[in-house]
């Protein structure tokens with residue numbers, strides 16, 4: 001009785017409901033990952049990070065006597081073919097929530113059932129699945145705080161432990177190789193520079209969580225907002241590929257809360273922001289591609305990617321230090337501090353009046369923690385076009401924000417080399433990572449602001465007022 005376990009964004013052995021159920025079923029287990037259009041459509045950095053994640057997960061599987069089979073194509077064809085080839089009688093996987101995956105998975109499930117194959121999906125990528133949280137009127141939540149109140153006292157199943165061994169089939173089906181897939185092919189931003197910032201795999205994710213709970217969570221309330229301090233868990237990179245489960249983070253957060261560690265509740269709330277993003281994406285998938293508030297269609301966004309201002313924003317040379325530092329941080333590390341994300345997003349959409357989709361796409365290309373739901377919610381929240389968004393009149397002032405959140409300039413001096421006699425090594429790494437065609441050097445003079453902060457703010461506000469929002 002062979003079981004296929006269809007691996008997706010869940011590159012872990014522990015708290016893996018589908019894998020555990022397959023092991024419990026008793027027969028041989030064949031884990032398979034499929035390179036489909038969704039994988040091919042990933043941005044350069046998340047695709048590269050996925051390749052590393054798969055390599056590490058395949059090794060972890062080998063440690064428990066198993067393997068990761070790699071196949072390419074549409075899962076609607078690949079899964080039934082593999083079932084036939086291996087004689088599997090069941091296929092298990094953990095649910096995904098973006099519209100394309102939902103459609104694909106329900107097609108696969110229907111076809112398998114029709115063929116008399118057991119097909120079961122499990123929860124794992126989320127704690128509170130979108131259809132399980134509803135308002136008293138039976139609707140979905142559009143505002144975060146009531147969503148938080150609705151879920152905060154729910155019990156979350158205790159994480160499952162990793163199977164100590166996974167029964168192998170007598171013969172393994174053929175597998176593609178990661179070398180064939182070349183998931184790093186588009187990563188032309190100096191992958192060797194980004195690599196040291198990566199914390200890869202399940203064991204690393206667990207130690208990240210442990211270190212956060214041991215030392216950072218107590219101060220998290222205050223340090224989480226200071227980009228010059230490493231005060232957050234950095235777990236988004238691992239959560240994105242499921243190298244750790246949200247339930248594992250939640251239980252660790254609950255323990256810290258019981259131990260009276262200040263900051264633990266705020267951490268739990270952040271995990272629930274992630275759940276909220278999925279809730280919104282599930283109930284209103286258009287959040288991924290269209291203004292969530294339709295009246296924003298009338299806003300005079302610039303949608304021209306080639307505009308000089310867009311280029312300056314992407315390249316971290318707007319002349320606004322907080323913005324440039326954050327954009328360079330993302331280019332070098334594949335990640336950006338949350339305060340930075342809010343500031344660069346506000347700056348692009350308000351000061352520069354550029355469409356949030358331009359920013360969303362650039363983040364999608366650069367972030368190793370890219371997540372479709374959190375990225376879309378973050379951009380629409382910042383632009384003002386999303387549910388529970390910042391009101392249009394809240395335009396972050398990137399200059400006063402610097403005095404508030406980077407008083408000693410620890411952050412900007414780490415990421416901006418110009419103007420410093422002995423630049424920080426990370427600031428210099430940026431110049432090694434970028435393409436030559438950007439024509440930037442640490443010896444250049446730091447640019448003047450492309451748009452003066454006050455002028456940009458006034459321009460955005462008057463565009464809103466003209467449209468009578």
Ligand code: FAD
Pocket residue numbers: 224232233234235236237239240267270271272273274275277336337338341342345363367369370371372374375376377378379382
């Ligand atoms: P911590 O502060 O340690 O928080 C713990 C976890 O809670 C995070 O790992 C994350 O899973 C979740 N979380 C925290 N803040 C948020 C939030 N605002 N929204 C949703 N979940 C949150 N996060 C991504 O994971 N991927 C993205 O592609 C992404 N794009 C964003 C784009 C914009 C414009 C904005 C404003 C935010 C975006 N975020 C995204 C949310 C947030 O910035 C990151 O989750 C956070 O910076 C990750 O750092 P951390 O793991 O140290 O977080």
